[in-house]
Amino acid sequence: MSATREFVEADNAEAIITRIEHKSRKIESLLKQSKPVEALKTALEGSPPNTRDERCKSANWIVVHRAIMAIKDLDALFSSLDPEYYDILMKYLYRGLSTGDRPTCDQCLRIHERLTEKAGLGCILRSLADTMNTV
Structure with a gap:
């Protein structure tokens, strides 16, 4: 039974990787068009x-x-980003901070400050408390 579950998870992972690759191409196209917020x-x-x-x-x-x-x-960014993305963005900001990479941390802290102003402290709490949807 466990081997079957791992096989299904592996198939699912390959499908997810394919979707991420497609998303990556779309994002690169948006960045080339100078549309970073849409990206x-x-x-x-x-x-x-x-x-x-x-x-x-x-x-x-x-x-x-x-x-x-x-x-x-x-x-x-914050004039056009829908509030539904705030919590997930916060999760990724914390992932960026965990890298220890100076430019990434600087950018994540800049965005974190503005996101906290916009979304409030609840955004931080929700992103840290949600252990099911990890990034």
């Missing part, structure tokens, strides 16, 4: 992947990270 929205759609597979989570983080690092205008 971030696209990156956050369907996140986190519905899997425990670390390959999927890492692949999705790379896509989200690329979009986060492209954001320059935080006013534009």
